Amino acid sequence: xxxxxxxxxxxxxxxxxxxxxxxxxxxxxxxxxxxxxxxxxxxxxxxxxxxxxxxxxxxxxxxxxxxxxxxxxxxxxxxxxxxxxxxxxxxxxxxxxxxxxxxxxxxxxxxxxxxxxxxxxxxxxxxxxxxxxxxxxxxxxxxxxxxxxxxxxxxxxxxxxxxxxxxxxxxxxxxxxxxxxxxxxxxxxxxxxxxxxxxxxxxxxxxxxxxxxxxxxxxxxxxxxxxxx
Amino acid sequence: xxxxxxxxxxxxxxxxxxxxxxxxxxxxxxxxxxxxxxxxxxxxxxxxxxxxxxxxxxxxxxxxxxxxxxxxxxxxxxxxxxxxxxxxxxxxxxxxxxxxxxxxxxxxxxxxxxxxxxxxxxxxxxxxxxxxxxxxxxxxxxxxxxxxxxxxxxxxxxxxxxxxxxxxxxxxxxxxxxxxxxxxxxxxxxxxxxxxxxxxxxxxxxxxxxxxxxxxxxxxxxxxxxxxx
DNA sequence: TAGCGTTGTAAGCGCGTGCTTACACCAGGG
DNA sequence: CCCTGGTGTAAGCACGCGCTTACAACGCTA
Numbered sequence: 001x002x003x004x005x006x007x008x009x010x011x012x013x014x015x016x017x018x019x020x021x022x023x024x025x026x027x028x029x030x031x032x033x034x035x036x037x038x039x040x041x042x043x044x045x046x047x048x049x050x051x052x053x054x055x056x057x058x059x060x061x062x063x064x065x066x067x068x069x070x071x072x073x074x075x076x077x078x079x080x081x082x083x084x085x086x087x088x089x090x091x092x093x094x095x096x097x098x099x100x101x102x103x104x105x106x107x108x109x110x111x112x113x114x115x116x117x118x119x120x121x122x123x124x125x126x127x128x129x130x131x132x133x134x135x136x137x138x139x140x141x142x143x144x145x146x147x148x149x150x151x152x153x154x155x156x157x158x159x160x161x162x163x164x165x166x167x168x169x170x171x172x173x174x175x176x177x178x179x180x181x182x183x184x185x186x187x188x189x190x191x192x193x194x195x196x197x198x199x200x201x202x203x204x205x206x207x208x209x210x211x212x213x214x215x216x217x218x219x220x221x222x223x224x225x226x227x228x229x
Numbered sequence: 230x231x232x233x234x235x236x237x238x239x240x241x242x243x244x245x246x247x248x249x250x251x252x253x254x255x256x257x258x259x260x261x262x263x264x265x266x267x268x269x270x271x272x273x274x275x276x277x278x279x280x281x282x283x284x285x286x287x288x289x290x291x292x293x294x295x296x297x298x299x300x301x302x303x304x305x306x307x308x309x310x311x312x313x314x315x316x317x318x319x320x321x322x323x324x325x326x327x328x329x330x331x332x333x334x335x336x337x338x339x340x341x342x343x344x345x346x347x348x349x350x351x352x353x354x355x356x357x358x359x360x361x362x363x364x365x366x367x368x369x370x371x372x373x374x375x376x377x378x379x380x381x382x383x384x385x386x387x388x389x390x391x392x393x394x395x396x397x398x399x400x401x402x403x404x405x406x407x408x409x410x411x412x413x414x415x416x417x418x419x420x421x422x423x424x425x426x427x428x429x430x431x432x433x434x435x436x437x438x439x440x441x442x443x444x445x446x447x448x449x450x451x452x453x454x455x456x457x458x
Numbered sequence: 459t460a461g462c463g464t465t466g467t468a469a470g471c472g473c474g475t476g477c478t479t480a481c482a483c484c485a486g487g488g
Numbered sequence: 489c490c491c492t493g494g495t496g497t498a499a500g501c502a503c504g505c506g507c508t509t510a511c512a513a514c515g516c517t518a
Binding site: 047048049050051125126127128129130135138139142143146157159160161163164166167168169170171172174175178179180181183184187191192195196198199200202203 | 276277278279280354355356357358359364367368371372375386388389390392393395396397398399400401403404407408409410412413416420421424425427428429431432
């Protein structure tokens with residue numbers, strides 16, 4: 001059913017027409033664009049890139065499908081645009097030592113609340129098999145995350161360790177969002193978080209192979225900011 | 230390029246025709262079936278289910294595409310058949326306490342050697358976004374692995390822990406095989422194996438929340454069977 | 459040899475896809 | 489009024505897809 005088909009036509013005679021980011025004007029290019037983007041995110045997340053059709057997306061957005069090509073050029077470009085939005089914000093606004101936990105909680109929170117959520121991870125995971133824009137985006141984004149994470153470790157293979165941690169994130173998301181394996185899919189984020197952070201505590205530091213003479217257990221005193229009592 | 234187009238027509242007058250799994254006889258239903266299965270595995274692994282076409286598969290197998298439907302009925306049934314082959318053998322022939330490490334090494338060995346390898350994991354990962362036969366198969370297989378792994382732990386959430394471990398396997402495979410993120414994709418299996426097994430050592434046992442009175446720090450002494458010196 | 463079931467093949471059907479085109483609507487300016 | 493440019497729309501094009509059909513080639517038995 002159409003979820004946004006009736007709040008479109010509204011008279012602007014009461015307010016100032018100068019508000020450029022305002023709610024839907026009768027012929028609002030920017031609003032249409034964002035509606036298409038949002039609908040595309042939902043459809044890509046549900047069906048994956050190949051199975052999603054531009055007619056589906058246009059129908060969900062309540063626009064003519066030709067507009068999709070006017071605004072984005074092609075279906076593939078639409079996917080790229082969808083994946084590009086909101087990717088790096090977390091990276092910029094989170095201190096590195098809390099980055100992994102924040103990303104993990106984001107992954108864990110993604111599946112439950114469908115309304116409002118962008119479900120970007122689902123788009124990645126469901127489109128990663130084809131489209132070859134998804135793997136590239138995931139690789140690029142993952143490399144930035146891994147680089148930030150690798151700075152936490154003084155090990156020479158810090159990047160590898162960080163990527164292993166990122167791989168776990170993706171795998172958990174895969175199992176929960178796409179595969180839906182129980183009890184993982186319905187498990188409490190807190191419980192998963194605790195298990196994963198505990199297991200990775202050594203990996204993201206230097207506990208393994210302290211070959212360069214650093215104190216092997218020295219980082220244990222420098223505890224990560226953990227909210228559990 | 231056709232890799233198997235010339236060794237098909239061979240006279241069987243020299244050998245015994247009773248060998249049922251033998252090389253290609255002129256009109257060999259079983260051989261054709263296996264050729265289709267093998268080609269389908271390769272194409273599904275490379276392109277994913279949706280992007281793979283039966284014409285591709287038929288071409289790679291060197292058969293007419295109508296034969297695919299005669300032998301398997303539909304493209305989806307072909308995928309199911311491809312995924313079904315060889316899934317549980319490892320589960321049956323590996324003792325549980327070595328199961329995870331064996332599966333991990335299988336995942337790590339899958340990407341490099343393309344010729345000969347079945348690349349079953351790549352089929353799973355690339356087809357998991359759509360086709361909805363892949364998620365079901367992965368879920369079913371994963372549940373059996375997790376159940377076997379859960380028996381190793383006396384914790385009441387052993388299944389959850391096992392599934393978290395399986396999720397890491399899938400995630401690592403995703404990053405290596407599909408995304409191809411460096412340095413993870415080219416890292417030595419031994420190195421990854423060491424990191425992962427070390428990190429998961431506590432998860433698959435009872436270190437977390439030793440509420441039932443087991444020794445909390447006992448895992449340092451109770452070492453896992455590790456091949457590293 | 460003819461008959462018959464199995465295996466392989468050429469051709470194409472129907473359909474849904476991404477994408478395009480031609481055109482209607484709506485504003486602002488002369 | 490017409491013109492211009494931005495926005496929305498209906499219709500359809502060309503193509504590749506999964507799948508089907510009619511038929512030829514072959515191996516076997518009699």
